[in-house]
Amino acid sequence: MDLLAHLIDPWFLGLIFGGTLMGIVFGAIPGMTATMAVAVCLPLTFSLGLVNGLALLLSLYVGGITGGLVPAILLGIPGTPSSITTTFDGFPMAKRGEGERALKIAIIASVVGGLVSLVALYFFAPVLAQFAIKFSYVEKFLIIFFALTVMAALSKDMLLGIFSGVLGIFLSLIGTYDITNGGNGHTRLIPPGMEYWLDGGFALLPVLIGIFGVTVILEEAELGMPRGQSLKDIEVGPHSRFSFSVFRGQWVNLLRSGGIGTFVGILPGVGGSAASILSYTAAKTTSRHPERYGKGEPAGVIASEAGNNGLTGGALVPLLSLGIPGDSTTALLIGAFALQGIQVGPLFISQNIDTWNAMIAAMLISNLVMLVVMFFAIRWFAMVIAVPKQILYPFILMMCVIGAYTINYGIIFDVWTLLIFGVFGWIMAKLRLEVAPFIIGFILGPAAEIYFVKSLESFGDLAIFFTKSWIAVVLWVLIVASVAGSIAISRRNARMGEPSA
Amino acid sequence: MSVTRRLLLSAVGAALVTMPVVAEAQNLPRNVRMVIGSSSTGGDTYQNASILADALSEHLGVNVRVDPVGASEAFKALARDSRGTTIMMHHDQSYLQELYGVEGSPDIFEEFTVGPTISVNPGNAYLVPADSPYQTMEDVLAAAEAGERVRVAIQPGGVSEIGFTAMRNAARMQAPGSEENIVPVNTGDQADKNQAMWDDLADVINGSIQANEQFTQLPEDDPTAMRFIWITATPETLNQAPEEGLGETDRAEMLTYAAPEVSVPMTAEENFTFDKEFFLMFNSETDPALIEAIDTAMDEIYAEGDIQQRFLDAFFTPEYRPMAEAQEHLQSKNDDYETIISELKSE
Structure with a gap:
């Protein structure tokens, strides 16, 4: 069946529409993720056939990544790990009555990011894949290290922020140095008596929704029912309305963020969350008003969402050109190919041109469906703010528990992890430790460790980090620029007498 | 609520609770x-x-x-x-x-x-870069005997390592001490093993027919091109695979990479195989x-x-x-x- 036949096939189009919608719902519920949506529907693909099955899964992927922006903006709880940075500015905007505006900005940024990556995927996949294999352990470590320098830029108090980030890295390393990652299979850093529970470490998603979701609920519970939190208390006025003028001067930010997302996506093993983190930092450090970031700056929302949707096309590059998934969700897509007996590798595109075209068409249509559906649904999404907290929070808590329990297919310790980190996040705030750098450290810590150790095992000494390749040199320049930028922002803010974002 | 009604409700409740757990039939x-x-x-x-x-x-x-x-x-x-x-x-x-x-x-x-x-x-297999000097497993063992270091990318502690252990065992049988020249490069998943080859960190990698076959079909000047040198399955198992094989590699070709065509001795009488x-x-x-x-x-x-x-x-x-x-x-x-x-x- 050629592409045109697919495009007029109501079943194909219906699956894209349904998949995008379901993905948005999964992404929008705290605790549920795009990966989970794809995992749930994976067994269906056997009966749907390859093209229709992929249309469904890719739409779930696009919808799921985008849906994460809804709770990130309206509740301050990232729906997916890659929408953490959306909370930084989206939530403050919602709190001052600009929820709907923030959502619209985020949706348009998501679509642009998705389209940028789709263009890159369609026209340059083989070339990008050849470029991706130039990134050995050393270059991957430097990318992660670069992303870690973001901790400084995102800290309110640089010392406490960096301490929080290092604490995040430390806690992420608890457990087994897994042989499936090339480790030695030994456990480390586990408190005595906890080996049974902690040999796999703390899982990322329960930590994330614990820190962002449960902590918020505990903090609100501590406050009781103060005024100023219902819809009628939020000041809605001219500043709340969306206008395309917000994108004036943001095209560089949009394209750069989409490009960064795509680039991070093509590097297997770097992790999807790094895409939005790097996009956000690039936007902040190059901005003329970095002090506005973290307080409701639309450019921050644009960078984060264009970055994480840029990932969608990028992560498919290594999958379809090398048979290597670019992130956890595309790893599930391999299962769809395998269940249909299709090999993915360097010959996939040339040998399956119809499937390839249908995949691109599915992603393109999915992005457009997402734009229409989200715009249509925005008013209802925004009503979340109006739901009384005593009703909303128990529901969120329930979804968080379900999400934590199901993310690794039914491990009860993940629920304990959720609750432990919920309380931990609440205590962190009392100690003025900082959540953003902590969670970035936690996300990037394991990959940083593996690539650092593997670099030394493979090449022998520390000098290799500076001499491996021209890519390494470029990454060092970026790292130094990022650190210098963070210091400059911090000093400027100190001079202005207010803390940075 | 009467006792009878309570009893009835309890019985129905108990039945509902136990029903999902145990199917009566078997x-x-x-x-x-x-x-x-x-x-x-x-x-x-x-x-x-x-x-x-x-x-x-x-x-x-x-x-x-x-x-x-x-x-x-x-x-x-x-x-x-x-x-x-x-x-x-x-x-x-x-x-x-x-x-x-x-x-x-x-x-x-x-x-x-x-x-x-x-x-x-x-599908468990071992591969070399397309331009590798090693054409066969005999070349690998001979290189080790000649004192050359042969680096093999594996994921330690299991299926990926067992073939590597067999290589070292065969080297030891052929020339005691030469097994020290067959050294592991501990990596993670298949992507890591492939990358180890492309970074010239490994001379031989563990892989599989399913994951690596397409790379064996690339032109030799492609930097990612590979060649099979050993498929560890028994010929009995491979003979049950579809005749057309997988991708461009048919069953007959697969058999040329497996025992007895490829010899990695386990004992004096027997080749090592692994299904x-x-x-x-x-x-x-x-x-x-x-x-x-x-x-x-x-x-x-x-x-x-x-x-x-x-x-x-x-x-x-x-x-x-x-x-x-x-x-x-x-x-x-x-x-x-x-x-x-x-x-x-x-x-």
């Missing part, structure tokens, strides 16, 4: 959770488990759900549940990792009940009648013959061995590999 749980030793849904373990779970669900009229929780969590889940609602599917890794001394690995023959075998993945076999495991306290029911169901499913085609379509070889036979077979495999591993360790 005393089998109505919902069976099949945990697997992999956390990936894209790998061969998940594929094999899905095929078997579908067949069991249909045949027994129960829900069998595959949960890819990974080996460590799967063993924990199995150890916790003696009711038979949790069963485990994994492959030779489950005993090999114990033989290789991976921390926290159980002795499956002691701690669990090993069940019937299901299928074989005949990656999938099998079930049960909690050792699970009611033997439940285990027997599953074993019998598998016997009937394989006798019907449809499941075989599903395995073959996915490039696996169906291989049902009833539980008693499977236990003996896997124990014997375990003992053979234990001998080689411990001899190489003791040096």
